Amino acid sequence: MTISCGFEPQRFISSRVKSLPPSGIRCFFDLVANTKGVISLGVGEPDFVTPWHIREACIRSLEQGYTMYTSNWGLPELRREVARYLKERFGLEYDYQHQILITIGASEAVDLALRTVLEPGDEVLIPEPNYVSYKPLTRLAGGVPVIIPTSWEKGFRLTAEDLEKHITPRTKLLILCYPNNPTGMVLSDEDMEDIALLVKKYNLLVLSDEIYAELRYDGPPRSFASLPGMQERTILVSGFSKAFAMTGWRVGYVAAHPEIMAAMVKIHQYTILCAPIMSQMAALEAIRNGGPEMEKMKEEYDRRRRLVVSRLQGMGLKCLEPQGAFYVFPSIEITGMTSLQFAEELLKEEKVAVVPGSAFGDCGEGFIRCSYATSLSELMEALNRMERFVDRKLSLKEAAVK
Amino acid sequence: MKKKILELLEHNSRISPKEIAVMLGLPVQEVSRAMEEMEEERIILSYSTLIDWEKAGVEEVAALIEVKATPEQDVGYDHLARRICSYPEVKSLFLLSGTYDFAVLVVGKSLKEVANFVAHKLAPLEQVQSTVTHFILKKYKDSGIVFFEEQGSDKRQVLQP
Numbered sequence: 141m142t143i144s145c146g147f148e149p150q151r152f153i154s155s156r157v158k159s160l161p162p163s164g165i166r167c168f169f170d171l172v173a174n175t176k177g178v179i180s181l182g183v184g185e186p187d188f189v190t191p192w193h194i195r196e197a198c199i200r201s202l203e204q205g206y207t208m209y210t211s212n213w214g215l216p217e218l219r220r221e222v223a224r225y226l227k228e229r230f231g232l233e234y235d236y237q238h239q240i241l242i243t244i245g246a247s248e249a250v251d252l253a254l255r256t257v258l259e260p261g262d263e264v265l266i267p268e269p270n271y272v273s274y275k276p277l278t279r280l281a282g283g284v285p286v287i288i289p290t291s292w293e294k295g296f297r298l299t300a301e302d303l304e305k306h307i308t309p310r311t312k313l314l315i316l317c318y319p320n321n322p323t324g325m326v327l328s329d330e331d332m333e334d335i336a337l338l339v340k341k342y343n344l345l346v347l348s349d350e351i352y353a354e355l356r357y358d359g360p361p362r363s364f365a366s367l368p369g370m371q372e373r374t375i376l377v378s379g380f381s382k383a384f385a386m387t388g389w390r391v392g393y394v395a396a397h398p399e400i401m402a403a404m405v406k407i408h409q410y411t412i413l414c415a416p417i418m419s420q421m422a423a424l425e426a427i428r429n430g431g432p433e434m435e436k437m438k439e440e441y442d443r444r445r446r447l448v449v450s451r452l453q454g455m456g457l458k459c460l461e462p463q464g465a466f467y468v469f470p471s472i473e474i475t476g477m478t479s480l481q482f483a484e485e486l487l488k489e490e491k492v493a494v495v496p497g498s499a500f501g502d503c504g505e506g507f508i509r510c511s512y513a514t515s516l517s518e519l520m521e522a523l524n525r526m527e528r529f530v531d532r533k534l535s536l537k538e539a540a541v542k
Numbered sequence: 543m544k545k546k547i548l549e550l551l552e553h554n555s556r557i558s559p560k561e562i563a564v565m566l567g568l569p570v571q572e573v574s575r576a577m578e579e580m581e582e583e584r585i586i587l588s589y590s591t592l593i594d595w596e597k598a599g600v601e602e603v604a605a606l607i608e609v610k611a612t613p614e615q616d617v618g619y620d621h622l623a624r625r626i627c628s629y630p631e632v633k634s635l636f637l638l639s640g641t642y643d644f645a646v647l648v649v650g651k652s653l654k655e656v657a658n659f660v661a662h663k664l665a666p667l668e669q670v671q672s673t674v675t676h677f678i679l680k681k682y683k684d685s686g687i688v689f690f691e692e693q694g695s696d697k698r699q700v701l702q703p
Contacts, residue, residue, distance in 0.1 A: 169700075182701040182702070183698050189699070294583075443565035443566065446564050447564050499703055516553075
């Protein structure tokens with residue numbers, strides 16, 4: 141006897157996944173993808189191609205037959221170099237054999253950390269606006285995201301005061317991402333010290349996503365883990381994507397306390413096995429010899445940053461000067477539009493794509509994210525178009541008032 | 543400061559002193575003055591445009607010509623170099639070490655025009671001993687810019703969070 145019944149795919153999808161909200165900008169993304177002649181300031185990756193010497197190192201390794209698995213932890217030479225780099229750049233001491241793990245980009249590292257530490261119901265503090273992954277990944281790991289809104293008035297920085305208000309007995313983890321995507325803001329040393337005190341006081345763990353650490357324009361890079369007492373409490377996540385223009389290689393790393401690391405490696409070894417060896421070979425070349433090229437790219441971003449901020453302010457948009465990453469997050473309040481409306485009309489009327497701030501959390505409403513990881517000539521053209529657009533909207537608004 | 547201004551201009555001569563000033567965090571008067579000074583000192587020689595003439599549909603033939611020459615008393619190769627430079631057909635001229643002395647880049651409308659230039663103008667010069675003409679078949683990279691089509695195109699996803 142056969143029982144035939146209609147196949148209902150939805151029946152097989154877990155409620156945990158079903159309850160995840162779809163990406164807020166999916167529709168807008170499709171709109172952008174289907175418009176021709178768009179200059180996009182909505183891209184979250186460098187416009188530079190990976191420097192040639194890094195690509196060449198990968199090609200050479202392929203020629204030499206490096207096509208196998210590596211240790212679950214990653215190539216020992218690469219881990220040793222990452223430990224050396226963390227020491228030189230941030231003054232952090234890690235044992236490369238037990239405290240550094242090579243991952244599939246920083247994204248895997250974030251997921252690993254959350255899955256390793258969260259029990260069902262554990263609360264995770266997430267300052268907003270912030271990168272779109274933290275909330276859904278927290279939910280998938282059984283945790284409860286607790287949003288800490290930050291504001292333009294406080295420079296989108298997380299303050300100890302706001303942090304303390306959101307701590308409960310269930311709070312386990314605080315996620316930090318500075319320099320921040322989407323605002324480009326960083327934490328001052330005092331901010332970090334105040335936060336560290338609370339982390340200790342309430343016995344919390346910190347997941348510090350420092351993927352933009354190198355792209356800092358106001359001084360040398362700083363890691364949250366370098367604060368007194370914070371190294372053991374910090375799961376430091378970083379990677380090669382942004383600073384070395386290596387997004388597509390998917391190679392990052394995580395550094396943590398040996399016991400937390402041992403737990404993370406358990407998940408990593410069963411799910412990922414290891415990061416691709418060709419990407420690890422390229423990363424090895426990048427961390428050994430990529431410094432000068434990185435500095436050059438950084439200098440170029442810095443110049444564009446100044447230009448973009450000055451032009452946006454010239455248009456009458458309120459705009460804080462970001463000190464890191466490659467984003468500016470101006471307010472579009474004076475146009476009287478929502479951020480999605482602004483982004484859609486800007487796309488239709490002037491063919492410039494930006495990301496509505498609301499995609500990064502409710503407190504991103506009223507702002508747009510513009511990336512300056514775009515060639516200078518494209519950037520200038522995009523800004524000219526935006527200026528026309530804003531002028532038009534402002535005079536329309538003025539006429540309506542009269 | 544001058545070096546930073548030059549780096550910006552080298553890649554995009556259309557940016558204004560005002561934009562340069564913003565990007566480098568300098569007063570605009572200072573940038574303008576530095577640019578004028580460098581123009582006068584002939585550090586900045588011209589603000590030109592790199593063009594793919596072939597794509598623009600303009601027929602053009604270029605040749606790299608090796609020239610062996612006899613240096614002259616007191617002036618060495620400079621006197622001859624000045625003469626060769628005077629021809630508008632000559633786009634670039636270099637003095638080299640090695641088996642020949644000058645490399646001359648000549649551009650003309652046709653093969654014949656370039657050949658005529660060599661035969662009637664360049665080769666007959668008194669100090670020129672011999673010439674070898676290499677016609678340029680294809681341009682792959684010029685002044686740091688790669689001419690391959692796919693090179694300049696942005697392959698990134700248009701929108702990422």
